[in-house]
Amino acid sequence: MKKIEVNNLTKIFGSNPQQGLKRLLNGDQKEDILAETGMTVGVNQASFSVEAGEFFVIMGLSGSGKSTLIRLVNRLIEPTSGEVLIDGQNIVEMGKNDLIETRRKKLGMVFQQFGLFPHRTVLQNVAYGLEIQGVKKEERNKRAQKSIEDVGLQGYEQSYPKELSGGMQQRVGLARALANDSDILLMDEAFSALDPLIRKEMQDELLNLQNKLGKTILFITHDLDEALKLGDRIAIMKNGEIVQVGTADEILENPANEYVSNFVKDVDRSKVLMASHVMKKPAVHMMDKSGALAAVRKMEDAGASSIFVVDKENNFKGLLTIDNAIDAYKKDMAIETVLIEDIHEISPDTPLNDLFGVAVEAKYPLAVVENGKLLGIVSRVSILSGLVLGKEEVTTL
Amino acid sequence: MNYFTLPIEEWTNRFVDDWLLPVTGDFFDSISDSLRTFVDGVTNLLLITPPEVLVLILVLIAWKFSGKGLALFVLLGSLYLGSVELWEAAMQTVAIVIVSTLISVIIGIPVGILAATNKTMANIVRPILDFMQTLPSFVYLIPAILLFGLGNVPAVIATFVFATPPAVRMTTLGILQVPADVVEASKAFGSTKWQLLYKVQLPLAMPSIMAGINQTMMLALSMAVIASMIGAPGLGSVVLEGISTVNVGLGLTGGLGIVVLAIVMDRITQGLVRKK
Known part of the structure; x- marks a missing residue:
């Protein structure tokens, strides 16, 4: 009315x-x-x-x-x-x-x-x-x-x-x-x-x-x-x-x-929320000698169906889904060959407003990457909660 | 510069003789009668009351609104007036001042309110006030005698003309000085004009209005003295007698009495303002 x-x-x-x-x-x-x-x-x-x-x-x-x-x-x-x-x-x-x-x-x-x-x-x-x-x-x-x-x-x-x-x-x-x-x-x-x-x-x-x-x-x-x-x-x-x-x-x-x-x-730019404000520390799989089975265990521990993969220097390599990991294990292939590499990489100072479109289309969480290193991930949920709660609340969480 | 002759003197006199006095004479007589009753009533009240009682009341008022100093001054001043046998003359002056101040305030404050709230009214009132304040008082003493005769009635009228402007002006000023957002707030909550006036504008304008009343009273006192020339009794007539007989001592005696009244009236009304 x-x-x-x-x-x-x-x-x-x-x-x-x-x-x-x-x-x-x-x-x-x-x-x-x-x-x-x-x-x-x-x-x-x-x-x-x-x-x-x-x-x-x-x-x-x-x-x-x-x-x-x-x-x-x-x-x-x-x-x-x-x-x-x-x-x-x-x-x-x-x-x-x-x-x-x-x-x-x-x-x-x-x-x-x-x-x-x-x-x-x-x-x-x-x-x-x-x-x-x-x-x-x-x-x-x-x-x-x-x-x-x-x-x-x-x-x-x-x-x-x-x-x-x-x-x-x-x-x-x-x-x-x-x-x-x-x-x-x-x-x-x-x-x-x-x-x-x-x-x-x-x-x-x-x-x-x-x-x-x-x-x-x-x-x-x-x-x-x-x-x-x-x-x-x-x-x-x-x-x-x-x-x-x-x-x-x-x-x-x-x-x-x-x-x-x-x-x-x-x-005021400082009041605009950026990706770095809402990103979370992901469970990552370090690519070393351990193979696909170790990656599957980690996913089980984290309760996730996928895991971000980095090398020893924390350089971002790609995303490993549980299906691909099991596949690789059965066929005894190296993890590198089954990694999904066209993941959305975003920089930590991307404004939250710009992430909307990307997040809606992406199947997986967004990777926050700076100079090739993985800093964190941003899920759709964290974008929304960031917008709802505002900067202070998110950064003090 | 003498291009044409303007017979103001003749016109005025013919207007007064042919119309004003014959046509309005009765009307002014009746005003005169009621005013006389009023002034005489106040004078008699002041004179019937034993001076000691009056002084006691005044001392208490002075104490309450001003302080010990003024209370003491009232006592000493009254003793002075009594000792020079001017108590009665002083009370006659006070009566004229009280009555003319009352009339000035009763007419002046509403006019001041109107002038503050209405532009047309303000445009009408302003030149009239200028006229009242600048016209030499002797000029309106003459028609005052014609219309009201001799004595304290024309004195009150002349005093009214002389003393009203500050009451009007200070009322207008006080109301116009009320902050605009306070007036807006009052209106925004749905005040009628009347509620706005007596709940907001008048209380906030009160210090200014009281200062106006104080000024009116002071002017009334000074005019009451001049008015002795048209037969008003009181301290002024004592001074006038001193002048006409070249009696310096008598003039000073009466003059000091006026000073005493002025100080007491001024301090008490100022004290009233501060208490507000």
Whole structure:
């Protein structure tokens, strides 16, 4: 089910937005409109939809219109044209009371600079949304208390925002958005003001919370790594337009245009998993005097139907399957003659993403070879677990 | 530069004589009456209360909101006013200051709020405030006499004109200074305009508003003294008497009394701001 649906949403700042809109629809460029009329196109005919329970990230550099876009979704900024459907209802055409009701019941928001009320305690901040709905004090404090616990801030209920660190303040911001129990969370650069360690911690906790609570999240960021980590799907914005929407893999592998590929090129290489991160030490058969029978025993010990063969210097020779080994033993042939040699050899710094295709087609595990020496093997299972677990977990295994 | 003649003086006088006084006279009379009742009521209350009780209350207030120093100063200042037989005059001045400050605040703060939230209103209010602050006070003392007669009523009106601008401006400033993301947060959670105002904007603007009230009070005090020229009773009239009889001693006696009032009022309202 679509929770948020945005169709042709446009925002033009300036003296005569309707005229600007006409020019935009005629295909005029944003730059020309600015130069000739002084009007700024903030968001240009953006369309996307967010499914219930989805984590949808909008990513763009500053000035790309992403913060304007998220404010159009809850109408903190009035759209010039287009529609925003929240649970199928067009928020753009709502009257004042319906709009307020929708904001209260369906949309929570978290801000980059936290936007906490400095004159209220943590508890009063978190309870604010319920307070303005007229929820009785006892009830609203109970619900606020629960979301304070959800974000791990118990004990700080009576503190004022200025007494808390940035990370804790944003927890208050998150708790405040959760307390209303709305299905949708709008998060505007929510973690951008935090230092990297706290930021990672908050990202992890947000993912946990989303798993637990199943919120639909619309998350704005300028950080591609953050987008890749958090987003089920990512929309990339440039100059007020959405240039690509897709999963992290789709965007990494098929950038829609040069802008996106430039973005993607900057992905921190150290965060990309490589073959050496996921390879395992294989059971190997050393090619010496011992013959085919010793190789069969080794396979039995390892419970494998094939074994990688190296020479004394650990130079990779090939793969010996159990059938071939038995065959060689019966016919009393040397192992060399039955080795499968056209095994996929990959270098240790091959990115995991590039291994997908190869691994799917290969019948046997991939051999990680450097300067002719066998370093390890990569199985299909280890590629997948590497992708699921991420770098830290794999390397610490 | 004399290309044409602009008979402002004549027009104004004809407007006042032919329309303002005959047509609106009754209306202004009724305002005048109710204001007089109000000011006299406050004056009488201050005078009926035994000075000792009043001083005790003031000392306690000073102690609570400012500290021992001010409490002691209130005591010494009151002893001074009593010893130079200016207690009654001081209370008359205080009554005018209280009433005109009240009116300034009751009208000024809502206007300030409107000016902060509505651009059109801001454009209307700004030139009016400029006008009120720069027009020499003697200029509106004259119509004040015409419309409200002599005594403490025109004094209150003139004081209101003179002292209201800071209340309006500081209220507007305070509300505009509330951080944009805090206002956005309030709206994003579904506050009505009214909830935004009294749950977020006003509490956060309070220090600024209190500073505005403090300024209004100080201006009201200085105007209450000038207003003695149109017959307002109080410390100002003592000073005025000193001037007209070239009595330096009398002028200083009254002047010191005004200083005492100014310091006490200023410190107490400032203390209120800090306590917030």
